[in-house]
Amino acid sequence: MLRRSSEHQPSSGPTLSQRRCWIVLTHANPPQPPRISFPLYPCFILMGMSGTADKTFYLETFGCQMNVHDSEKVIGTLLQQGYRQVPTVEEAGLILYNTCSIRDKAEQKVFHRLADYKKLQAQGKKFGVLGCVAQQEGEKIFERAPHVSMVCGSASYRNLPEMLVQIEAGKRSTGLDDRATDHCFETEYTARTNPHRGYITIIEGCDKFCAYCVVPFTRGKERSRTSSSVLAEARQLADLGYTEIQLLGQNVNSYRDPNGKKTFAELLAAMGEVAGIRRVRFTTSHPRDFGRDIVHVIDSVPTLCDHVHLPVQSGSTRVLDAMQRLYTRYEYLERIAWIHAAQRDLSITTDLIVGFPGETERDFEQTLSLLDEVGYDSAFTFKYSPRPNTPALRLDDAIPDSEKARRLAVLNEKQKQISTRRNKRHLGQTITVMVEGKNAARGQWIGRTSQIKVLNFAVPEGMELKTGSYVDVRVTASFPNSLAGEMV
Numbered sequence: 001m002l003r004r005s006s007e008h009q010p011s012s013g014p015t016l017s018q019r020r021c022w023i024v025l026t027h028a029n030p031p032q033p034p035r036i037s038f039p040l041y042p043c044f045i046l047m048g049m050s051g052t053a054d055k056t057f058y059l060e061t062f063g064c065q066m067n068v069h070d071s072e073k074v075i076g077t078l079l080q081q082g083y084r085q086v087p088t089v090e091e092a093g094l095i096l097y098n099t100c101s102i103r104d105k106a107e108q109k110v111f112h113r114l115a116d117y118k119k120l121q122a123q124g125k126k127f128g129v130l131g132c133v134a135q136q137e138g139e140k141i142f143e144r145a146p147h148v149s150m151v152c153g154s155a156s157y158r159n160l161p162e163m164l165v166q167i168e169a170g171k172r173s174t175g176l177d178d179r180a181t182d183h184c185f186e187t188e189y190t191a192r193t194n195p196h197r198g199y200i201t202i203i204e205g206c207d208k209f210c211a212y213c214v215v216p217f218t219r220g221k222e223r224s225r226t227s228s229s230v231l232a233e234a235r236q237l238a239d240l241g242y243t244e245i246q247l248l249g250q251n252v253n254s255y256r257d258p259n260g261k262k263t264f265a266e267l268l269a270a271m272g273e274v275a276g277i278r279r280v281r282f283t284t285s286h287p288r289d290f291g292r293d294i295v296h297v298i299d300s301v302p303t304l305c306d307h308v309h310l311p312v313q314s315g316s317t318r319v320l321d322a323m324q325r326l327y328t329r330y331e332y333l334e335r336i337a338w339i340h341a342a343q344r345d346l347s348i349t350t351d352l353i354v355g356f357p358g359e360t361e362r363d364f365e366q367t368l369s370l371l372d373e374v375g376y377d378s379a380f381t382f383k384y385s386p387r388p389n390t391p392a393l394r395l396d397d398a399i400p401d402s403e404k405a406r407r408l409a410v411l412n413e414k415q416k417q418i419s420t421r422r423n424k425r426h427l428g429q430t431i432t433v434m435v436e437g438k439n440a441a442r443g444q445w446i447g448r449t450s451q452i453k454v455l456n457f458a459v460p461e462g463m464e465l466k467t468g469s470y471v472d473v474r475v476t477a478s479f480p481n482s483l484a485g486e487m488v
């Protein structure tokens with residue numbers, strides 16, 4: 001089950017696991033057997049599934065959609081190595097945390113988890129820390145949590161099979177050296193947890209070095225996969241019955257096909273034309289690299305979703321400059337004008353940070369006025385959190401936490417009003433949704449619109465729907481974070 005981390009405070013809009021929101025992957029219920037796709041080498045299917053059943057692992061994922069998808073690949077790798085996934089720490093021989101260090105709270109959560117389960121070491125259980133905290137803290141993790149035996153950053157996942165052999169032999173193992181790698185983690189073993197929506201990483205790492213952000217230090221430099229490999233994976237997913245594809249990257253707009261065949265917009269168009277695929281999403285975009293060709297391609301390829309997530313971070317050019325975001329408020333609004341000029345009604349969502357060092361009341365007011373000017377459908381809002389290694393650490397004029405909290409509350413309230421207004425425009429419309437599940441308590445089905453909004457709906461008495469199917473729903477009510485309606 002995908003659950004949002006408590007730290008993340010979307011002010012409105014999609015309560016989604018599919019978007020680039022910060023979430024925790026937990027198994028509140030025993031997990032469904034993961035659906036294994038072997039995109040390129042089907043001959044490994046039998047080998048992968050025939051492993052011994054006595055090696056067990058539990059994996060919990062923190063953080064963004066990239067981490068969730070990395071975990072799908074890590075799980076696939078472990079299954080291929082003969083491990084079996086179990087739903088609880090108690091049942092597992094190997095306990096893994098795929099970690100996030102984007103904000104301090106996310107990082108602390110991992111150390112709390114490690115402390116909570118330390119006593120299980122006496123039963124011979126082994127612990128591994130993967131992902132961004134692993135890369136950031138490195139071998140210091142062994143000092144802070146001596147019961148950990150494996151530390152592996154995301155750029156070293158290719159080495160996992162050898163690392164597993166080492167820890168099985170009772171040794172410690174680290175994979176931290178590959179931040180300068182040119183390779184992506186392409187694996188033929190991906191344990192996909194959603195049978196309808198498939199995630200495909202097209203670019204890893206980030207070269208932008210925004211002043212507040214730890215990602216370039218934890219995920220390494222930008223490297224893109226070839227468009228032919230990405231398209232081959234999409235076709236494999238379509239053959240397996242997937243109808244929605246989400247392209248992932250820290251900055252998908254700076255995608256550069258190593259074979260020089262396709263721009264990002266051309267890749268989007270080609271994705272949208274893969275037979276069997278009904279919806280294509282992409283996240284995350286960087287305004288500096290967001291070209292008008294992306295809006296044109298959305299307009300011309302019907303399977304590309306009616307949604308753009310374009311993080312702005314601040315409405316003040318002065319703060320954007322201090323954040324090293326490489327665009328001004330004016331330039332950002334230029335991109336928004338392109339999106340508003342699209343022939344399709346596109347929803348626009350964003351990320352915002354309040355309380356960046358030196359942010360004045362006037363700067364903050366500019367962020368508030370930007371919300372009005374853009375009219376976001378929803379926004380993910382955060383208090384600035386100082387991160388190791390980042391340039392912003394050297395800036396003076398830290399904003400007190402109480403003031404950050406006040407600004408966050410004001411921002412969220414404003415966005416709530418805007419989202420409420422934006423959602424009202426759907427009243428009376430008939431919208432196609434992908435069925436995501438049922439809320440038995442409410443007797444409602446849960447659907448997702450192309451604009452990435454949640455649309456809860458009623459069906460005729462006794463009717464059952466299949467998750468992953470598409471149905472038309474007439475919108476009869478709207479709220480700040482969702483819509484409601486009746487199946488047509």
Ligand code: 5AD
Binds near residue numbers: 212311351352383385
């Ligand atoms: N403090 C607060 N928010 C941050 N983000 C990234 N780094 C920080 C930080 N140090 C937010 C940005 C980004 C989103 C994924 O997380 O808004 O777009």
Ligand code: SF4
Binds near residue numbers: 206207213286
């Ligand atoms: Fe971080 Fe900026 Fe890169 Fe996004 S673009 S991952 S905020 S450095």
